[in-house]
Amino acid sequence: MRTICFYFQVHQPFRLKPYRFFDIGEDHYYWDDFLNRNVIRKAAQRCYLPMNALLMDLIHQYKGKFKVAFSISGTFLDQMEAYAPDVLESFQKLVATGQVELLNETYTHSLAALKSKEEFNGLVKKHQDRIKELFNGYTPKVFRNTELIYSDSIGAMVAELGYKGILTEGAKHILGWKSPNYVYSNSQDTNLKVLLKNFRLSDDIAFRFSNKTWADYPLTTDKFVAWLNAIPKEEQVVNLFMDYETFGEHQWADTGIFEFMRHLPEAIFKHSNFSFSTPSEVVDQVPAVGKIHVPIPISWADEERDLTAWLGNDLQDEAFDRLYEMEKQVKGIKDPEIQRDWGYLQTSDHFYYMCTKFFSDGSVHQYFSPYDTPYDAFINYMNVLSDFMLRVKEAKPEKKSKA
Template sequence: MPAVVLYFHLHQPLRLKPFSLFDLSTTTADLNEAFAPVNQPILHKVAAKCYRPANQMMLDLIRDFPDFKLSYSISGTLVEQLSAYEPDIIFQLQQLAASGRVEFLDETYYHSLASLFSPKEFFRQVSLHRQMIRELFNQEPKAFRNTELIYNNQLAETVAQMGYQTILAEGVERYLWWRSPNFIYQPPGLPQLKLLLKNYRLSDDIAFRFSNRDWSGFPVTADKYAHWLSALNGSAQVVNLFMDYETLGEHQWDDTGIFEFFRHLPAAVYRHPDNRFLTVSEASEAFPIMDTVDIPEITSWADLERDVTAWLGNPLQQQASAALYALESPVYQAGDQNLIKFWQQLTTSDHFYYMCTKWFADGDVHKYFSPNNSPLDAYTYFMNVLHALRLKLYANQTTSPLEANSYQLITGIPAHDYRYSSAL
């Protein structure tokens, strides 16, 4: 059987509250008022249903199976929330890191689309994330996963220049052609960078189809799944099982048997000869490069298209993202660290995901994750919050009477407290 690479991603966004122009008077004083009160209860629920029991289960598996290994990545947005409200989860993750059998990968700190809009911001957020992994888990990441596995040749070149040795991507068939995702590849012209591709069929059997009673593979037991893995023996180096950590207990509830499945999976895998679990970097180092995979266009692990239309597929998303990144230079030029952090928090990809207007199965997934009643609501709240940031950003510049009076009418803040910039 090929080596099994089990990789989980952990992330929770800071959702925005239903934000109207009438909220400007309070939010321009404290931009953090733009975030929804539901963020803390949602985090508490996910910690109880997923993070806490899943972490304990992985610690138990590491104790019981000396060769069991896995890999994680975690957004800075989630780490900040856990540190504030669920610090025991951070301690569990530190225990996993200290075991020596868990690898933490790098990504963008704010789970952003910066790689598509701003090389400078992409570098800033990856650097922030690398520093966080060093400080929290005492690891120097050698592998990188971009937000939502967004990937193309250009990103691979950037990541290689940043010193990473491995990058993850979706095993998109339109670029693999006849090849299998179950081998180690390289991007064009970058033999120093290994490319690990997600086996989306076997990954999604767990992440999406596990509890689907209409699926021909239902029910999935550990023994059955290990048999599927062993069927690849002789025709694969690795099987890359990449999924959200929230699959355990949150997307697939406890009563589906998801925890029991993972508790028994290592034993079932080890019953087959020559089986092993490897971390991302161990798999990258264990096998030679099989071929070059050329992916000139942008791919991701989202939706049926496996592209970026989940975040940038309609005019609402395109306008909102353009407006956000148009503020990048003014925000950094202002030099206010609070404004910079708030702007970076708005770069989180989830804000644009909630604006998606797709139909059918993909549309249902977007609706499931969105805290808003509609994509238009998500767009409206985001743009109103962005306007609050603009008002705060330009508060110390030259006053325009017309703009100042309009500002006072909307916010109730005296006109002399508003400053106008022609940059608007």
């Protein structure tokens, strides 16, 4: 079996509105509805609607031979319902074809796996329920943690929840001489299979496609298929994982990214012996060659492929620690607005905006951030968190019923 596994991450955070020190205790609504709606509608026109239509065409054209997978965050599902029901409907139609797999993740695209097993499990269950509600009872079998963050212990937690596979980054410092083009198993629970992103081929599409200084520019389907054919025959699975906004947002339509994707399946079918599979098909059909040992968490972000995009500097660590200090108190409060805000404040993007890296990775962080500086992001978030702390302190805990 020589197969390609295409997986797309679909996520948008609820961005905070400008929130001043003087708003603390006075204004309890934190979300920039105008900005969030504008971002979703712009991305819908540039990416989601045209790319969903293109995938539907490919699914019909190749009659069961072309398949992809999505992980759609809960914050994105909420915003689709509010601002883009046409986009939600187009995703529902894709899933209804049976050629599109949905993955589970934490509902609010959070970093809870690094801090609280209880909170992590709760957010995964909430995402399960939401997927089932919106996609006609669909139940995912494979997991994708926020930002592909993975470690041996995180994998073991996911295995406990009943998943048979998990996606993560094929990080060089973890693989060493090994190839990402095999299926591996979790080192603590070998029942959980681990699919590793081929970051070179994935990033050729996601990041380098329109880079005219790249030695291999322009990227054509023939060139890409030649690279696939050069992979040793015993390496069976090529995992191409990327943000869905690659198409039309990060790589604009005039770069030719849509046409590249439209013609890629035909080139693969005609000039290689590769097929297309979903993650669950790979997990079911391809045996693991051995354990993959990841004692320290990895991710798919930045050159280091570690956690420093979200955690590690003083700003990020302060915000992260202050947030989760409230976990036990929040769990005892029934107020739905407090529960909503608690979830949305956990979204990884808030901490990403506080990253103080410079050079090439810093420019990527700046591209995604609505703030002028990481310090502005931190101040705004901490102002909001200060007000949220007051609300939590003042809220009456839910009374436990007597047995």
